[in-house]
Amino acid sequence: MRAVVIDQFGVPPTLREVPSPACPADGVVLRVTATGVCRSDWHGWQGHDDDITLPHVPGHELAGVVVEVGPGVRSWVVGDEVTVPFVCACGTCPACLAGEHQVCERQRQPGFTDDGSFAELVALHHADVNLVRLPAGMSPVTAAGLGCRFATAYRAVTVHGRVSAGDWVAVHGCGGVGLSAIMVAAAAGARVVAIDVSSAARSAALEMGATAVLDGSGDVGAQVHALTDGGAAVSIDALGSRETAAASVLSLRRRGRHVQVGLLLCDDAAPPLPMGRVIGWELEIYGSHGMAAHEYPAMLARIASGELDPSRLVGRTIPLDDAPAALAALSAGSNGPGMTVIVP
Numbered sequence: 001m002r003a004v005v006i007d008q009f010g011v012p013p014t015l016r017e018v019p020s021p022a023c024p025a026d027g028v029v030l031r032v033t034a035t036g037v038c039r040s041d042w043h044g045w046q047g048h049d050d051d052i053t054l055p056h057v058p059g060h061e062l063a064g065v066v067v068e069v070g071p072g073v074r075s076w077v078v079g080d081e082v083t084v085p086f087v088c089a090c091g092t093c094p095a096c097l098a099g100e101h102q103v104c105e106r107q108r109q110p111g112f113t114d115d116g117s118f119a120e121l122v123a124l125h126h127a128d129v130n131l132v133r134l135p136a137g138m139s140p141v142t143a144a145g146l147g148c149r150f151a152t153a154y155r156a157v158t159v160h161g162r163v164s165a166g167d168w169v170a171v172h173g174c175g176g177v178g179l180s181a182i183m184v185a186a187a188a189g190a191r192v193v194a195i196d197v198s199s200a201a202r203s204a205a206l207e208m209g210a211t212a213v214l215d216g217s218g219d220v221g222a223q224v225h226a227l228t229d230g231g232a233a234v235s236i237d238a239l240g241s242r243e244t245a246a247a248s249v250l251s252l253r254r255r256g257r258h259v260q261v262g263l264l265l266c267d268d269a270a271p272p273l274p275m276g277r278v279i280g281w282e283l284e285i286y287g288s289h290g291m292a293a294h295e296y297p298a299m300l301a302r303i304a305s306g307e308l309d310p311s312r313l314v315g316r317t318i319p320l321d322d323a324p325a326a327l328a329a330l331s332a333g334s335n336g337p338g339m340t341v342i343v344p
């Protein structure tokens with residue numbers, strides 16, 4: 001099969017023929033029909049993720065068709081159209097038994113712990129626990145973004161943020177996950193202030209339902225407080241940096257909730273946060289790490305009803321041949337507004 005292969009961290013990956021993946025006994029092999037280009041792939045390519053061993057195939061935001069089924073799989077057959085959370089949970093550890101698959105103790109992640117979906121085929125483990133059937137009529141391109149950015153944003157807004165109608169929500173960073181959070185919060189009736197240094201990203205934020213935008217210069221926390229009459233009820237760092245994490249906490253009103261969605265890696269791994277404010281104002285701080293497959297039906301129902309429309313988050317589609325260049329473009333910033341999705 002053809003796959004995008006990283007041989008050396010930071011050196012452009014190459015598209016070439018590699019052996020097809022073996023089917024795990026408890027898993028499946030998918031023919032990849034769409035796979036998103038995410039900043040997490042860029043971090044992996046740069047060597048920021050200790051789970052990756054070289055050579056490596058990136059890609060974790062995928063949709064595909066089942067082409068092979070392991071002997072231990074009960075629920076899936078060849079031909080099923082599916083997606084998966086980026087965390088493929090084991091289903092049997094204490095976290096999984098508590099229903100918290102997104103923090104599984106023995107998780108496998110395609111594109112990180114295992115070869116991923118920048119390829120014609122990808123193997124997935126624990127299929128009965130993790131596969132999610134695509135609703136009728138949903139395109140693979142739309143579905144590809146669900147397992148990482150959209151589901152993570154959905155859970156950040158609904159479970160951690162507990163956003164209600166009329167709340168002010170601040171979203172720091174308006175890439176794929178930030179725009180997803182804006183859409184979900186706006187659908188809940190919240191007023192959203194979106195922050196991004198890119199004017200194109202700010203325009204996209206307004207299209208997704210943001211009430212106000214800021215360009216990230218100056219004292220962002222103070223600007224959010226001025227716009228929101230005392231601070232946001234919920235603030236989401238959808239970028240992941242020392243600056244945006246701190247600005248997000250400082251955007252909150254008393255008893256507000258900060259949700260860290262953007263990955264904090266390398267120099268940003270231990271950001272200084274204003275913990276004095278956290279104590280004095282009784283702020284809550286959450287991390288958000290995707291969403292378990294068993295939580296998908298509620299989200300998919302809201303997509304099916306038209307209340308949420310993740311297809312609007314797709315910026316452009318590209319062939320597998322263009323994947324190395326799309327990864328490299330993230331070094332300079334982004335691939336433009338919205339999600340870039342590879343159609344192999």
Ligand SMILES: [Zn+2]
Binds near residue numbers: 038040041086148
């Ligand atoms: Zn991702």
Ligand SMILES: [Zn+2]
Binds near residue numbers: 094104
């Ligand atoms: Zn587990």
